[in-house]
Amino acid sequence: MTCSLVSVHRVQIMPYGVAPRFLILYGSQRGQAQSIAEEISEQATEHGFLAKISCLSKGDKYNLDREHGPVVFVVSTTGDGEPPDTALKFVKKIKNKSLPGDHYSHLHYALLGLGDTNYANFCNCGKTIDKRLQELGAKHFYATGHADDGTGLEVVVDPWIEGLWEALKKAFSRMSDSNQEGTAQGEATEKSTQQGAEIQEKLDSSAVSLHLLKLGDVETQKEKAETSASESETTEPSGAPLEPALIRSVPPLSQSALNVPALPPAYLEVRLEDVPVEEESVHVLKEDFREVPVSRALHLTRDDAVKSAILVELDIADQDMPYQPGDAFDVLCPNRASEVEELLSRLGVEDQRNRCVYLQLRKDTKKKGAQVPSYIPQKCTLQYLLTWCLEIRSVPKKAFVRALVEWTQDSREKRRLQELCSREGSADYNKFVRDTNVCLLDLLQTFSSCSPPLSLLIEHLPKLQPRAYSAASSSLCHPGKVHFVFSVVEFPACAEHPERTGLCTGWLVHHVSPILQPCGTITAAKKTADCSALPKVYVRSRISNTFHLPSDPSVPVVMVGPGTGVAPFIGFLQQREKEREERQNGPFGETWLFFGCRHKDRDFIFREELERFVENETLSHLKVCFSRDEQDGNDPEPKPRYVQHQLLLHAKNIVHILLKENGYLYVCGDAKNMAKDVNDTLIEMLGNELQLDKLESMKMVAKLREEKRYLQDIWS
Template sequence: MPCEVASRFVVLYGSQRGQAQAIAEEIGEQAAQRGLEADLSCLSEKEKYDLEKETAPVVFVVSTTGDGEPPDTAVPFVRRIKKKTLPRERFARLCYALLALGDTNYANFCNCGKTIDKRLQELGGKRFYATGHADDAVGLELVVDSWIEGLWDAVRKALSEMAAAGPAVGSQQDNSAVILQETAEPSGLGLKLRHLNLSEPDAEASEQPILRSGKEKDVPGNAAVDASLTKSLPPLSESSLKVPALPPPYLSVCLGDEVNSVPPLKENQHEVQISRAVPLTRHDSVKAALLIELDVSDKDLPLQPGGVFDVLCPNNGSEVEELLQRLKLGQQRDHCVLLELLKDTRKKGAQLPAHIPEESTLQYVITWCLELRSVPKKALLRSLVECTTSGFEKRRLQELCSTQGSADYNRFIRDPNICLLDLLRAFPSCTPPLSLLIEHLPKLQSRSYSAASSKLRHPGRLHFVFNIVESPACPERPVARRGLCTGWLADLVAPVLQPYGGGPAPAESSGDAALPKIYISLRPPGTFHLPADPALPLIMVGPGTGVAPFIGFLQHREKEREQMPGATFGESWLFFGCRHKDRDFLFREDLEKFVVNGTLTHLKVCFSRDNSEGPGSSPKYVHHSLQLHSKEIISLLLEQNGCFYVCGDAKNMAKDVNEALIELFRTELQVDKLEAMKKIATLREEKRYLQDIWS
């Protein structure tokens, strides 16, 4: 008599900003549509799962944050499985699959997922499906969609084999549903997945009828020119479409009475006053940089130079107003938002969104809780189809969320970074309800900044630096806009901004009443800080605003040298870069003073737009400057145990610096590239190659 095959499997996720959680929830919803039962939990909820005793297949979905670190929710789990005292067969019964999320703009691509995968293997775990590595630099969905599509055959096969073998035995399958392709990545070799011949009917998708207009029949020859966010061309416009299943609604949203209260601050959040704002660049520089000083004299903030804190920023006021008017809820902005779960929802594990406080007004929810600027996911596009009355607009939304329309989705939505309001402007017949937006829009995330000052130099003050991000208009987004947080901060400090080059602020004479306030929260202490031993040398690489934490480092070192005149201090090197010497040389006077008083041993500055090309010209970028000092850098790092810090842009600069360092090790030590990479990996493991980078 054949054994009964169970339908239950486990899904565990570790998420920092909600992407891994959303993908895990999507797996749970698709499982239910296929007659499977996904037992969904966060890795932080250790009381809900026991991998040592688990008899069902387990699917992990994990992201990576910072410099290859696990997300906060996965840190305890990673620590537990990395204990060296665990027996080698700890997870001998575990049958698992893993989807790792990462970004190849960063050196340690998918590091958390790779760490978990490797450790589970070392402890006896067996894969039933090939590990996926999804890259946010090119679009997570390129791997995620295919990986999930191939998962179902693999889960069923694992369930069948585990049922046949009995509860004590795990199984590893041949992964026939996927092809593994090796692809070169900055951090080594990785795997990408391409879906093949899944014969089972796809319960998550449906074939949509072709909708055409008379205009679309007369198509000019140049499709690349004429396709747009709102218009497709053959073959897509004439194709049958495979679109995702409609996400099940799960919230009932009502507007109650008017309220005038504001939700209280959380324990780790602080209201602080902006005591000073200073422009660091000339008016004609390519990017405008500002320094903001916060008055934290009444706060006990254990923040070291280079430490990271978050600024809580609201959505843009005009965008909030536009959305309220589009929803026809402008007159009810001060009414309380009341949320309940739909009693008959089909959503697996539905919960009320934790980021929306009780007793919040509609204005507060849209302003402070929902990320209006987030790029719409395909699930949101699929839901918007049902709220659209125009047949042509409905068809185009179907195309953009379909498998066949993936290229258009990337070209017209993901790459230009359009948001919900851009979509609503482009598709005027689309009128979504408030409940749909609360279900699909992610939590409004705070923005992270590095401390650019030392408490020894500026007691009771906290400095941070940023460029005002400018996004020009484009065909998909005809309205130019500033970065959400940087644009808001620039507007906030405009009345009190000091003139470039010094002088009093316009509102300084009016007293503290004119000074604005913001909300900040501290993040857990990281590793990007000065070494405990001041005798260790420092090599700091920070072009542009990447120099900010190093200003804090040098302020701290300067005061320590004054307070400990007999102590030994290691050399300090700063490799700084900007475009023009006379426009955007940030902190020029401070850096020159640090050199004069001996705090900064070597200052190497590159000006990328001032230099002439050809032999004898100065280095253009910081990685060029590093190569000119290869012998000194090798000595500082390998003979004197120095620390190498990099701060700034992850997409280009950090990669170029890493490649330059590899080449530097290769040539100076006369070793091959692999050996050079191993030595740099050792620096990372010893926390002597540290990065604070962003994309």
């Protein structure tokens, strides 16, 4: 069967020197929104537009008050529906109630929000900006998009970007009809011959590099694709049909023409030199991380528990790191040494690990706004770069897969990588790459003829991100210390990769193993005169804006935290215990805790401390459930297995607390299942107790969120 490899689109060249210009603004926490904004910027040239791109935090780079051209926003959401750090100032600015209703009446915009439906406040930052811009008179020129990281951002992002270009053309046309310059920039756009030549040069270069191939190479590559498709095996030697896998596809995908994205422009040059390098850990300290000793580590679960939970105590007495219960701490962990070794070997640079890495921009790069990554020290070794700077475990984005095509020799492997990054191969990408947490090393092990240069990795691998852990203590109870709890995340072996533990949790349990105490140890670790003998970690505090106890201690609180989700509530209760000691006459509101685990005798963490809180009346009600313990056949009714079942049993009390006493509901733990189930249960409880239909109950839950009385600290 004959098939073509790619779809190549010719660029419509705009009139000489008058490429319409628009502004792209992004707010990003972990780089996804920035990456998508940069992709839009790169594609703009291909479609005959000139894009200016800026982070929302860089208010000196743009001025929406004077912006008369179209504006495209790409914004993510973090935490409990909060703006990313880079968008905080912008959101605060537009929320200013003194702004008149026509403040942005001149503004025409489109907005793409990124979120995750595993979290209740899906795309909340994007929705907040969208709503507020509308209130200030701004107008849409293109429908708002909401992309879901829970199912795959590209499902919405790709078609949204595809439709953006026609919407921009129509927007500029309308502006022209209204006697507005289609190239308005807030200040007049230069139409000089020099600028026109620059624009034309960019368009000409992109016209022959779009969608995988130079136009002159299309026929040659088509022939290769036809050969690859016709020669590909479709059955096992036994005669059974082949199943698709990371390394191979089956019809119809294997015989389809592909829409492959444009090749991301290279922008970095890398040199490795034999130059002495100073201690690189200094670079870490520049980012507000402090190196602190681990003064204690304790197993909270028995050895036969399904998941092990570990408490870590950090000594922060010598650091200026104040915190409240509900705050979190970022832990900076390195990439796994064995994986760094494998990557060095696979790239063929294991003998250059101690050489100094020098980065500079390519003089011929076509990438707009290209910058050398700021998170890479100016002088560091290759070993340090791969250990501390790059997230080598990250799932490669389609743009990265697309770039790897160019460095793959085997025609079948090349074709498969093209499929995985193509529009037609989205289902395979999700199934074999995204959903199985495939990383770069997995791809390189699978596609053995792929040999990318180091520069490509630095261009496409994101910054190694710290992992956040909720404080499980109060500084009133443990001055100079902070506790946090974690379960070791496990990724079982599959066809795409071997068995793994979570990057940070796997590293932590190994790192603290010399002082790790068994479950049941109640005495503190012996103090050592030599602090250097203790394991150390890099941490920084992450202050929560909302996840704190009410300022008025008489307000009742309901806490839902199964498993390690109970961690911040241990801090809450320690705080309340000390407050009760200091103010014995109160008043103090009721405290409810709903806790769940698998087995009462194996993983009921903090059991003794929770029972003490009940005994001294710090905790008014402790409701526990055990999902895998056998039920007692003599019980008239089965015991609740999950926290949402316990909530239903006490619906009348909880609804009364929330609606009649203006109480607070806190939920901490798993986002994908538990948090969703608790949210659905809350809607059900309100409906049953108040005789409301589901829509009215949902509105009431939304109101609790708006009032910041239904708060979540959840993760997926």
